[in-house]
Amino acid sequence: MKVIRAKSAGFCFGVERAIEIATTCTDGGKCKVFTDGPLIHNRQMMERLTNCGVLEIGDYKSESSISDQISKASPENSVLVFRAHGVSPDRRKYLQSLGLRCKDATCPDVGKIAGIIKMHANKNYTTVIVGDPDHPEVIGLLGYAGGKGYVVKDTKAIDKLPDIQGDICMVSQSTMFTDDYNQISEYFKKRFPDTKVIDTICGATKERQKDVNVLAERGAKAIVVIGGKHSANTVKLAIMAQRTGLPCFHIETLGELDIDAIKKFDVVGVTAGASTPDFLIDEVCKKLEQL
Numbered sequence: 001m002k003v004i005r006a007k008s009a010g011f012c013f014g015v016e017r018a019i020e021i022a023t024t025c026t027d028g029g030k031c032k033v034f035t036d037g038p039l040i041h042n043r044q045m046m047e048r049l050t051n052c053g054v055l056e057i058g059d060y061k062s063e064s065s066i067s068d069q070i071s072k073a074s075p076e077n078s079v080l081v082f083r084a085h086g087v088s089p090d091r092r093k094y095l096q097s098l099g100l101r102c103k104d105a106t107c108p109d110v111g112k113i114a115g116i117i118k119m120h121a122n123k124n125y126t127t128v129i130v131g132d133p134d135h136p137e138v139i140g141l142l143g144y145a146g147g148k149g150y151v152v153k154d155t156k157a158i159d160k161l162p163d164i165q166g167d168i169c170m171v172s173q174s175t176m177f178t179d180d181y182n183q184i185s186e187y188f189k190k191r192f193p194d195t196k197v198i199d200t201i202c203g204a205t206k207e208r209q210k211d212v213n214v215l216a217e218r219g220a221k222a223i224v225v226i227g228g229k230h231s232a233n234t235v236k237l238a239i240m241a242q243r244t245g246l247p248c249f250h251i252e253t254l255g256e257l258d259i260d261a262i263k264k265f266d267v268v269g270v271t272a273g274a275s276t277p278d279f280l281i282d283e284v285c286k287k288l289e290q291l
Contacts, residue, residue, distance in 0.1 A: 001267070002267045003269075003270055008211045009208075010274075010278050010281055011275070015107075017084075018039055018083070023052055032079070034055050036080070037085075037136060040083075040275040044252070045275065066098070073100065080095055080102050082105055086106040086110040086141065088141075088142065112200070116198060121149075125168060128161075129141055131151060174202040178209065208237060208271065215241075221268065222247040223247070223249070224269070224288070225238040226271070226284055227272050228252060234273030235250075247261075252280075253283075262288070263291045270288070
């Protein structure tokens with residue numbers, strides 16, 4: 001079987017940076033590192049990080065479970081790391097109040113979006129975020145809107161909005177589809193014509209989405225997407241692969257791959273989410289090449 005591996009498959013810069021920060025903070029096992037919810041959205045990588053001393057606590061909302069676990073930790077040998085998805089200003093203040101050293105592993109691209117929202121909020125803009133209202137990135141970003149923010153994931157959500165007065169700034173979750181964001185923003189502007197729409201989809205996401213179409217153009221007869229089922233960018237990759245009209249196999253690990261189904265294709269494209277480690281991608285590609 002011929003395997004075409006997307007150039008962009010695997011860790012993006014923000015994920016690599018977050019992992020490097022967290023693992024460096026362990027100081028070779030001398031230090032305990034706590035993260036407020038999963039550092040990144042990949043279960044297999046989180047298991048490896050746990051073995052290195054990076055411990056996931058809380059769920060970016062809870063307080064009692066976090067304070068209980070941190071109260072047993074030694075401040076001299078413990079670090080609290082802010083996850084790659086970022087946190088709201090209120091959550092940041094709470095975490096900083098717990099008495100541990102803090103390191104910020106927020107993806108720089110997410111940090112830029114937070115800065116845009118904060119800047120416009122200071123100018124009395126209402127912020128509208130296009131994305132998943134339950135995603136930790138969006139929850140964190142909404143906290144920078146100064147109480148004047150809304151989240152919409154589709155046109156139906158726009159129809160339910162109240163009549164917003166004054167200036168409006170629209171941004172998106174960093175992992176949105178470009179086409180979807182354009183469609184939603186155009187629909188929004190029919191109701192609120194003077195809205196300032198800012199493209200905040202990260203470059204790595206755009207490159208990853210473009211590469212799905214490249215796999216199809218290069219002759220792939222099916223596409224395998226590797227990554228967490230709860231990873232926003234991976235789920236979107238799988239949807240984009242389906243939109244090509246090719247059979248799509250979204251798996252977290254090789255063990256989930258339907259070998260009988262995939263071996264019917266002589267050319268298979270492989271891509272992966274921004275939080276998917278190379279060892280998982282390599283394992284799948286090696287197996288496919290052996291078929």
